[in-house]
Amino acid sequence: MTHHSYDTLSGALNGLKQRGYTEDFNLKENCIICTSKPLELKPEEFDIEEVHRFEGMSNPDDSSVVYAIASTYGVKGVLVDAYGAYAEAITPEMAQKLRV
Structure with missing residues (x-):
């Protein structure tokens, strides 16, 4: 498996779109x-193939994560989600799946 690294969100x-990750997903409970x-x-119907984390330039609380x-x-x-934003709003099964 090739490792891909990105400097920005x-x-x-x-880059992910060019490699076939063309749909946009939204997180629900x-x-x-x-x-x-x-x-x-x-x-159980999806796999996370890559995770890319980004921190805000001026505010470390302004962080995001991209799941392929x-x-x-x-x-x-x-x-695309913020660090930790889903912790309270989703089921334990979803939290476990996203904890990569």
């Missing part, structure tokens, strides 16, 4: 949803 999103397809993925996700249905995309 936008660089990661562009017990699943992730695809914004362009009627698709909800439970934790592949579903069991062949759909690949990205999920």
